[in-house]
Amino acid sequence: MSKLLKEEIISVEKATEGIYRMTVASDYISANAEPGQFVNIKCCEGVQTLLRRPVSICSTDRAKGRYDLYFQVKGAGTKILAGKKSGDFIDILGPLGRSFDLDIGYRRIAVVGGGIGIFPLLFLLNESKAVVKRSYLGFRSSGYIVLQEEFRQKSNSLEIATDDGSYGMKGFVTDMLERDILSEEFDMIYACGPTPMLKKVTEIAKKHNVRCQISLEQRMGCGFGACLTCACETRTEEGGSQFVRVCADGPVFNSEDVIFQ
Amino acid sequence: MSKLLKEEIISVEKATEGIYRMTVASDYISANAEPGQFVNIKCCEGVQTLLRRPVSICSTDRAKGRYDLYFQVKGAGTKILAGKKSGDFIDILGPLGRSFDLDIGYRRIAVVGGGIGIFPLLFLLNESKAVVKRSYLGFRSSGYIVLQEEFRQKSNSLEIATDDGSYGMKGFVTDMLERDILSEEFDMIYACGPTPMLKKVTEIAKKHNVRCQISLEQRMGCGFGACLTCACETRTEEGGSQFVRVCADGPVFNSEDVIFQ
Amino acid sequence: MSNIDLSVDICGIKMKNPVIAASGTFGFGREHAGYVDLNRIGGISVKGLTLEPRAGNKPPRVAETPAGMLNSVGLQNPGVRSFIREEIPFLRQYSTAIIANIAGNTTEEYCEMAEILSDADIDAVELNVSCPNVKAGCVAFGNTPQGIAEITSLVRKYCNKPLIVKLTPNVTSIADIAKAAEDAGADALSLINTLLGMAIDIETRRPILANNTGGLSGPAVKPVAVRMVYEVCQTVKIPVIGMGGIFSGKDAVEFMLAGASAVMVGTACLVYPDACIKVCEGIEEYMRRHGFERTADITGKLVLNT
Amino acid sequence: MSNIDLSVDICGIKMKNPVIAASGTFGFGREHAGYVDLNRIGGISVKGLTLEPRAGNKPPRVAETPAGMLNSVGLQNPGVRSFIREEIPFLRQYSTAIIANIAGNTTEEYCEMAEILSDADIDAVELNVSCPNVKAGCVAFGNTPQGIAEITSLVRKYCNKPLIVKLTPNVTSIADIAKAAEDAGADALSLINTLLGMAIDIETRRPILANNTGGLSGPAVKPVAVRMVYEVCQTVKIPVIGMGGIFSGKDAVEFMLAGASAVMVGTACLVYPDACIKVCEGIEEYMRRHGFERTADITGKLVLNT
């Protein structure tokens, strides 16, 4: 169950160019959050940014009662967040949304992340009981790489692709997935990142008949299921289609259910 | 001439309940400002407060290239200002407006201030070459008194009235003026404060035929004379009336020119 | 100690306070129930209903604008019958007024819905004749005095519940439209619905909303909404429910002084799930500070400058 | 290095860039000249002129609202003759287009002003038929296609300068009004004027503005303005000048993509005396980044979502 909380910021630090880590104190969220869930933040009192901003939970420290968010500075909201200081309080709604399915039957998993989509996957790796965990991450170029060490530690292998080849493999992260999918015999693929990437991952998983969950982004009015603005088209059991809510019915979906525009 | 400036804040400190002093670094304003002038501040980037907020210049330190503002926290704009930190930059337009007439012929002067209207009068006392300077200040109650020491130092006498009698005389500051006006033979009365006070001072000055300048407040769109929103009704030479601009034709007016609503 | 009575009776809709959740921003109350006690809310205008279920528009359906938001949900809803079956029993667990907000493509659809709802356990029907986010029907009715008179008088025949007609602000004279609705039998009016707007992503050179245009709501529209509520209250005798950008008790009091008997809170419910409660507390605080005991003491008590 | 050409020719008004100071927010340029080089501004639409000098409304005349402001200046101005005598010589020192914004109480007044201005050294006349802050005349003309057609065709006869008709947003269908103005002989259209609004001081229980209502401008209105500019540009063939909440080059580009050939900057000029220059630089930066060379490359280049 999500709650409306005023939480204290422990620290805000630059992780890499344009990306910040915010550590927030919260017994409630650190105890209750599950991988794939997000929080919805009112970046300021007043109207400078009116709506909340959704940010995925990247890791939790239950013992210390805190959790980490990683966010990229994009517009007014994330700019305000990046300017917050230790000791400031922020207005947070969370944890929100449907989390990844971490069935213990999934013994061999792949996580496929692109850009700012990698953050919920770190939390997932932390919580997953799988035996083999392979991480495939894609970035625009070497300057955008974050959390490399953390992903390396939390998985059995980490491979990075960059669009411009400035680090790791040059090309798409999905190329690496495609290369390994036969040999690795994954029970489950988890993916989060830009839509073209998710579409490709979905195709690969389908072709090889591997279970796959993807986490989607959509512009949100409320983040908790009330306004129906965050629509995503999915297949119905009757073979038709319907709009469901990314914030409440997702953000994590079984890839086969999603109809990409 | 006023300029559009980005100036560094040296300090923001609480002066008394709800009132803050902000010291700002500025060679330009400290060198050019005259008593009665104000600055117009964009309290934040963006739309949380859209228009600038006018604040009187309370004192300047030309040697150090800095000046002081005193402001009361009233709404969103002044709340943001109160939260500023040393080292922050603010977007300031100034110095603006017509200043008090400090003719050296005015040898005996009275300053009459009410509430947040006292601030420009301190600057005036600093700059005036008068031989006798009497200060009469009025506040709601003792908790609102600020700058008492400064006014005492800069004038030959200081008397304070409070509405509730919790400090000094109980009653209106104008009662003290009325009491002294005959004996003191002022050459000029300078007043700034709430409209009823200014109206009363104007009447007293008129009755006793003493020169009087008053500084007015009005809601402002621009603060530099372009939008005509800050209207004040004044007498024309032909005996009619006209709307003039508080920001550019004032805020200081000869009291006899002003038509109170 | 407190003898402040916040209750209101708007054309027979009895509410414990004058704060109603605005249609489309509160779903059917289920989500908000996780954050606030629905018993403390005067009433809930549910998500706009249509005769048949509607899928709504393609996403993106929301764009933030300066102090406001555009939405183009397009009346996604499960249909009026499913509402009666699935949602009323849930809502009736709480003591809060239920207002069924309805929209149709044709006058027949409106009438059929009104008829169906006449047997349902609801407190009022709110006629949405001004949804800017659907192509056919709906919006057209609300744009002219003739249109609104026609739909109101027809629906009136089929509707045995108090009938609130919701007005669009996208018109030259909202007072004329209000008058037409009153004359045609509306029991109350609610306003404003959203202002039609557009936001463009200059990088892709496309409108942000998949639907291209959407309805503007939030604090940005408040001055327009207050003005319209004032104009309408000067023109009609039936009660008026005011809305548009209400985020605080102070905002609500502006509408009430302008003449509103109750208020609706929309966008604020998305940002703050507990917005209705906060607005209500703010009204009460204002009344206490000024020594008012009944909401009628503030409704319409604006004094014009001369 | 740069081969970006920002110049525009709007129905014969030649400007070095498409950024014009909006009427009422730039006076006659004197105050802003202390902060910026007026030579760098495409054009200046001067404070609204009337036949005889006008004192304007009582203060307060401005109220801040969420992301916007209300004003009720009420056309305070020295009259058209004084403008010609005192202000044109000052403005003509600079190389910037001079647009005379005029408002009248009667059609005769409009025509007389247009005639007087035909001999003046100005670049265009902008017909303000939509000022919400004066009681008589003016506003009434702009509210109906008939009204706008009548005033436009009459003034057209007396006006030998390019004639811009400025449209009010307080109407049901701005496209219909735009079409009527075009058919009646307008050379260009400018929009939007302010939205009618009200703000209430709940402590005094009076409207903040002495005039009770005022015109809403600033970022809050931008989505409405962009939508209206888009609608009008889909309807008429004459050039359109877009405005409403432009504070940055990005905002201006939204209007241009929606179809505007030039933009006006109003409220921003009050907050930032150098706003026109900043907006212009922002447009140029956008064009450079996207490889556009002429403003015509962006005007109307919006691609609708389907």
Ligand SMILES: Cc1cc2nc3c(=O)[nH]c(=O)nc-3n(C[C@H](O)[C@H](O)[C@H](O)COP(=O)(O)OP(=O)(O)OC[C@H]3O[C@@H](n4cnc5c(N)ncnc54)[C@H](O)[C@@H]3O)c2cc1C
């Ligand atoms: C479920 C979910 C989880 C997310 N997790 C993260 C994360 O962990 N780290 C991170 O850096 N970003 C994350 N995002 C994206 C993040 O929400 C946006 O970058 C952010 O809202 C931009 O706000 P802004 O004010 O800085 O930008 P602006 O562009 O000024 O925002 C304007 C409006 O558009 C919306 N918007 C803009 N971009 C997006 C987007 N990509 N998705 C949804 N709404 C958007 C904003 O919420 C706001 O309403 C997530 C988005 C979703 C939906």
Ligand SMILES: Cc1cc2nc3c(=O)[nH]c(=O)nc-3n(C[C@H](O)[C@H](O)[C@H](O)COP(=O)(O)OP(=O)(O)OC[C@H]3O[C@@H](n4cnc5c(N)ncnc54)[C@H](O)[C@@H]3O)c2cc1C
């Ligand atoms: C020439 C001049 C000099 C001033 N000098 C000082 C000073 O030295 N110290 C000080 O504390 N205050 C001073 N004031 C008053 C100060 O400008 C207001 O208190 C301030 O603008 C309130 O802004 P806010 O956002 O906190 O309040 P809000 O009430 O939220 O402001 C809303 C709007 O109303 C306007 N407004 C509200 N009160 C006033 C007011 N009294 N005068 C003009 N506009 C107002 C604001 O500027 C803003 O546009 C001065 C005003 C003027 C005109």
Ligand SMILES: Cc1cc2nc3c(=O)[nH]c(=O)nc-3n(C[C@H](O)[C@H](O)[C@H](O)COP(=O)(O)O)c2cc1C
């Ligand atoms: C996401 C969203 C959906 C809406 N859906 C409806 C609707 O279905 N029916 C309706 O009458 N109004 C609908 N509205 C309009 C609101 O009920 C209200 O009239 C408007 O938002 C103005 O109030 P506000 O500024 O408080 O949001 C919707 C508004 C929003 C923001």
Ligand SMILES: Cc1cc2nc3c(=O)[nH]c(=O)nc-3n(C[C@H](O)[C@H](O)[C@H](O)COP(=O)(O)O)c2cc1C
């Ligand atoms: C203080 C003020 C005075 C105005 N006076 C006039 C006027 O005299 N004539 C006119 O046509 N428009 C006038 N306007 C409207 C503006 O020209 C413009 O249409 C409107 O403000 C919207 O643009 P903005 O949001 O950029 O301010 C005035 C606006 C303001 C804020």
Ligand code: FES
């Ligand atoms: S954002 Fe409101 S329902 Fe998802």
Ligand code: FES
């Ligand atoms: S505030 Fe604009 S002219 Fe004075």
